């Protein structure tokens with residue numbers, strides 16, 4: 001079970017994290033976690049381009065290391081990238097030193113491409129307060145207010161699309177995955193989501 005829309009309570013518990021970017025402008029912030037990987041990330045890039053959409057990719061350092069060419073395509077297309085640790089660590093199950101070192105390793109991997117980023121998203125959205133404290137001086141910790149649920153094998157692609165559209169509003173940070181596990185649902189929902197909000201004159205911006 002999970003909530004498609006993060007609720008007020010969660011946001012109130014962690015006000016130092018970024019959950020959405022409210023404004024009067026019709027902007028949506030799409031984010032893609034867990035790439036870069038062949039085919040799936042490339043599909044996302046092609047789909048975004050059709051709608052002149054910019055997005056933010058929270059990359060796993062190990063995937064950047066294995067797929068440098070795909071990572072270059074992401075940055076070459078003008079999207080932002082963020083740190084998602086090197087090995088997709090689960091914060092609640094990891095000691096603070098290991099967690100911090102693993103995030104630095106991802107940052108170093110990104111810097112090999114001449115990119116500096118202060119955006120960080122904890123894998124699974126789970127991070128201890130002590131881990132957040134060590135990152136916050138140099139990072140913006142980016143969460144989301146709309147979870148597409150594309151990773152859930154219990155959801156149909158149609159449900160993922162419908163719920164994601166329903167919960168998105170101006171300033172929303174929306175989470176999709178460019179991962180093999182999510183691909184079937186993401187590949188169905190993403191182009192239709194972009195079509196829906198483009199026709200209402202929304203813009204898709206990077207963080």
Ligand SMILES: [Zn+2]
Nearest residue numbers: 033034123124
């Ligand atoms: Zn992740």
